[in-house]
Amino acid sequence: MAKDVPVNAVKISLELVDLLRELDGAGVSEVAKRLDKPTSTIHDHLRTLEQQEYLVKEGDTYYVSTRFLQLGAHARSRQKVFKIARPEINELAQVTGEHANLMIEEHGVGVFLYRSRGPDAVRLDTHSGMRVPLQTTALGKSIMANRPREEVERILDRHGLEAVTDRSITDREELFDVLEQVRERGYSYDDEERVKGMRCVAAPILNEDDYAIAAVSVSGPKSRMREERFTEELPNQILKSANVIEVNLTYS
Amino acid sequence: MAKDVPVNAVKISLELVDLLRELDGAGVSEVAKRLDKPTSTIHDHLRTLEQQEYLVKEGDTYYVSTRFLQLGAHARSRQKVFKIARPEINELAQVTGEHANLMIEEHGVGVFLYRSRGPDAVRLDTHSGMRVPLQTTALGKSIMANRPREEVERILDRHGLEAVTDRSITDREELFDVLEQVRERGYSYDDEERVKGMRCVAAPILNEDDYAIAAVSVSGPKSRMREERFTEELPNQILKSANVIEVNLTYS
DNA sequence: ATGTCTTTCCGCTATGGCCGGAAATGATGG
DNA sequence: CCATCATTTCCGGCCATAGCGGAAAGACAT
Numbered sequence: 251m252a253k254d255v256p257v258n259a260v261k262i263s264l265e266l267v268d269l270l271r272e273l274d275g276a277g278v279s280e281v282a283k284r285l286d287k288p289t290s291t292i293h294d295h296l297r298t299l300e301q302q303e304y305l306v307k308e309g310d311t312y313y314v315s316t317r318f319l320q321l322g323a324h325a326r327s328r329q330k331v332f333k334i335a336r337p338e339i340n341e342l343a344q345v346t347g348e349h350a351n352l353m354i355e356e357h358g359v360g361v362f363l364y365r366s367r368g369p370d371a372v373r374l375d376t377h378s379g380m381r382v383p384l385q386t387t388a389l390g391k392s393i394m395a396n397r398p399r400e401e402v403e404r405i406l407d408r409h410g411l412e413a414v415t416d417r418s419i420t421d422r423e424e425l426f427d428v429l430e431q432v433r434e435r436g437y438s439y440d441d442e443e444r445v446k447g448m449r450c451v452a453a454p455i456l457n458e459d460d461y462a463i464a465a466v467s468v469s470g471p472k473s474r475m476r477e478e479r480f481t482e483e484l485p486n487q488i489l490k491s492a493n494v495i496e497v498n499l500t501y502s
Numbered sequence: 503m504a505k506d507v508p509v510n511a512v513k514i515s516l517e518l519v520d521l522l523r524e525l526d527g528a529g530v531s532e533v534a535k536r537l538d539k540p541t542s543t544i545h546d547h548l549r550t551l552e553q554q555e556y557l558v559k560e561g562d563t564y565y566v567s568t569r570f571l572q573l574g575a576h577a578r579s580r581q582k583v584f585k586i587a588r589p590e591i592n593e594l595a596q597v598t599g600e601h602a603n604l605m606i607e608e609h610g611v612g613v614f615l616y617r618s619r620g621p622d623a624v625r626l627d628t629h630s631g632m633r634v635p636l637q638t639t640a641l642g643k644s645i646m647a648n649r650p651r652e653e654v655e656r657i658l659d660r661h662g663l664e665a666v667t668d669r670s671i672t673d674r675e676e677l678f679d680v681l682e683q684v685r686e687r688g689y690s691y692d693d694e695e696r697v698k699g700m701r702c703v704a705a706p707i708l709n710e711d712d713y714a715i716a717a718v719s720v721s722g723p724k725s726r727m728r729e730e731r732f733t734e735e736l737p738n739q740i741l742k743s744a745n746v747i748e749v750n751l752t753y754s
Numbered sequence: 755a756t757g758t759c760t761t762t763c764c765g766c767t768a769t770g771g772c773c774g775g776a777a778a779t780g781a782t783g784g
Numbered sequence: 785c786c787a788t789c790a791t792t793t794c795c796g797g798c799c800a801t802a803g804c805g806g807a808a809a810g811a812c813a814t
Contacts, residue, residue, distance in 0.1 A: 255553050256546035257771065259511040259802060264554045271576045278761055291803050293762065294508035301507050302516045303609045310761065310811090314577045316606075316613045319631030322574030324523045325566045327629075354568070357555045361568045377579075379571030509802065511771060530792055540773050545793065562780090562792065 262287070263295050267304065267314060275313040322379060329354065331455060331464045332363050334498045338491045339466060343368035346487060348470035351376070353389035353452075354463070355397075358405040360390040363464070372471050374445070385425055386414045388440035388452035389465040394425075395432035396454045396462035402429070417442045437485045438465075442472070449475035451484045453492040458500065466492050514539070515547050519556065519566055527565040574631060581606065583707060583716045584615050586750045590743045591718060595620035598739060600722035603628070605641035605704075606715070607649075610657040612642040615716070624723055626697070637677055638666045640692035640704035641717040646677075647684035648706045648714035654681070669694045689737045694724070701727035703736045705744040710752065718744050 255261045262285070269284055270276055278296060282289040296312050299305040306315045326332050335352050342350035347370035352363045362380045384390030384405065394402050411420050419425050432438040440450035452467035468484055469475075475484070507513045514537070521536055522528055530548060534541040548564050551557040558567045578584050587604050594602035599622035604615045614632045636642030636657065646654050663672050671677050684690040692702035704719035720736055721727075727736070 255550045257511050257515065257550040259509050259771080260515045260547065260550045261554055262803095263509065263512045263515075264551075264556060267573065271573055274576075274580065279759080288804050289761075290763085290805075294802075295512065297762095298507045298509040298512045299516075302513055304516060306608060313580060314573050316574070316577045316608055316615065316631060318570050318577050319574035319613070319615075320633060321519065321523055321566050321631075322568070322571035323629055323631045324526075325568045325570050328526065328565060356558060356568055361571070363568065363571075377575055379568060379573070379575045381572060510800095511802080514771095531790080541792075542774075542794085543772050546771075549793095 259295075262291075263299060266292065266295055267299065270305070270312060270314050275308075275311045277310045277312070281312075326363055326378075329363060330502070331495070331499060334502065335455070335464065335466065335495045336364055338495050339364055340366045342366070342466065342468060342487065342491050343371070346468050346470075346484065347371070348468050348474070349374060349376070351389060351452075351467045351469065353387070353393065353465050353467070355384065355390070355393050355405075358384070358408050360384045360387055360393070370470075370474075372448075374448070374469075376469075382444060383409060383412065383414065385411060385419050386440070386444040387467070388438040388450040388469075389467045391429060391432050391438040391440070392452045392454040392465040392467075393462040395429040395438065396456055396460060399426070402426075414444050415442055415446055419443065437489060440467075440469075447472050449480065451475075451480070451488055453485070453488045455492050455495050455499070457496075466495065511547075514543075515551060518544070518547055519551065522557070522564060522566050527560075527563045529562045529564070533564075578615060578630075581615060582754070583747070583751060586754065587707070587716070587718065587747045588616055590747050591616055592618045594618070594718065594720060594739065594743050595623070598720050598722075598736065599623070600720050600726070601626060601628070603641060603704075603719045603721065605639070605645065605717050605719070607636065607642075607645050607657075610636070610660050612636045612639055612645070622722075622726075626700070626721075628721075634696060635661060635664065635666065637663060637671050638692070638696040639719070640690040640702040640721075641719045643681060643684050643690040643692070644704045644706040644717040644719075645714040647681040647690065648708055648712060651678070654678075666696050667694060667698055671695065689741060692721075699724050701732065703727075703732070703740055705737070705740045707744050707747050707751070709748075718747065 265285060266281060269281060278289050278293050282292040300307050304315055304317045305312045339350045339352050343366035347368040349365060349367055349371045351365045353360050354363050359381045362376060362378055364378060365376060384394055406422060411422060437451060437453040442448060448469055449472050450467050450469035452465050454462040455464040457463050466488060468488055517537060518533060521533060530541050530545050534544040552559050556567055556569045557564045591602045591604050595618035599620040601617060601619055601623045603617045605612050606615050611633045614628060614630055616630060617628060636646055658674060663674060689703060689705040694700060700721055701724050702719050702721035704717050706714040707716040709715050718740060720740055
């Protein structure tokens with residue numbers, strides 16, 4: 251354990267919180283085992299977090315508290331693009347019947363800022379706040395395609411190119427070729443690269459300097475995402491939505 | 503500064519994060535001034551939180567990151583009552599046209615877990631994750647009215663009875679009288695006790711032991727919340743919704 | 755009752771959190 | 785273009801305290 255952060259105690263607590271989220275609650279000794287720390291240390295941290303109301307304790311199990319709901323709601327509504335895109339995303343979900351999504355990049359990963367379920371939407375594990383590698387989604391590819399190459403390189407250096415399904419892109423040069431196509435075409439695809447059986451179409455939201463600040467997408471089961479709907483109809487609907495969002499962003 | 507928590511460094515960081523939320527972003531020196539700590543200390547904490555991706559830095563200003571969105575979404579969906587109540591709350595908002603809300607108690611304060619805007623809903627500052635003193639809302643009163651007196655006493659000992667508007671209840675005995683009425687009547691009112699011009703009707707969601715685990719409400723402008731609608735129609739609609747939620751909770 | 759597992763408590767000790775001070779950085783204005 | 789001010793960032797030292805081992809107190813079986 252290198253001294254990589256100024257305040258190590260805070261790092262432990264944050265890792266602890268994220269672990270509790272993954273485990274959906276846990277007791278002292280289970281956390282201690284997972285983080286490879288003495289139970290006494292973990293106990294100190296758990297008590298501190300609980301006293302500060304960032305955890306709740308039910309019996310001997312600690313859970314993350316709704317304190318994070320307040321912070322998360324703030325972090326999201328702080329983004330101009332969220333407020334402006336939300337009604338458009340809802341509209342997109344309604345007219346297509348599928349899932350419609352909004353993603354931003356943060357710390358080099360893709361973050362689902364908002365999602366709306368259309369009337370025919372399939373069940374899916376995607377949820378607001380979910381973080382995924384950029385190259386595994388159409389959304390992320392649309393964002394990367396409209397960022398300077400050196401910035402994308404930095405992100406890849408930091409996070410690598412781990413595969414999520416056997417269709418994920420794992421070669422750096424291959425990725426840049428794809429991004430080149432995406433930039434020229436104006437929208438991007440995801441064909442089972444993150445979730446088996448799911449396809450996705452996405453378009454970037456650009457600022458005045460043609461720099462991607464977000465992306466919107468529609469995703470659905472392979473069976474419905476094909477033929478002209480996949481190659482014409484959906485791309486056009488998404489590009490239209492993205493354009494409306496861009497315009498509303500500049501004049502607001 | 504008493505040594506009140508086991509890990510003080512964590513406490514500082516958490517206070518820092520909450521401050522950044524309140525300020526909607528800030529730089530090192532502003533945070534240092536507000537928390538009355540040296541800039542060097544604050545700088546250490548900010549850097550740690552940013553490296554762990556719980557903050558984002560834009561220029562010289564730090565903001566809370568969407569990491570909290572993920573944690574908050576988890577904290578919410580962990581609550582059974584949320585999943586079950588959500589469709590009912592949406593329905594309630596549609597049929598009444600007003601705001602419909604779901605609240606739970608956590609660490610002695612009321613937390614808005616979910617809210618839905620009906621077609622006629624007025625603009626309001628209430629948002630998911632918002633925390634309010636229990637006695638200032640109809641929701642909180644419905645919850646307290648269906649908890650053991652000693653538990654309510656403990657909450658009041660901890661948080662006091664600070665007024666939010668001039669209509670807020672500030673006397674402890676008066677509060678218990680009101681709670682007694684609420685328990686007998688089965689639902690509760692809020693008449694401009696939290697927000698000027700707003701009225702609210704709420705009903706508790708009870709478990710098998712008649713212990714309140716949450717509450718649902720409808721809130722709207724005073725002008726529309728009156729006469730039979732306020733005394734008959736809305737209470738009945740809310741009680742019906744609360745009952746549906748209770749039933750679905752027991753059989754699930 | 756006995757043993758096992760967990761949480762909680764208790765002090766010691768070495769470490770690293772906290773701080774003052776100084777060096778960069780950058781914004782402002784004459 | 786340099787001077788001034790307000791930041792942020794870096795640095796080094798000291799001593800409070802975070803982290804830990806160990807032991808006590810519960811919890812829950814068998």
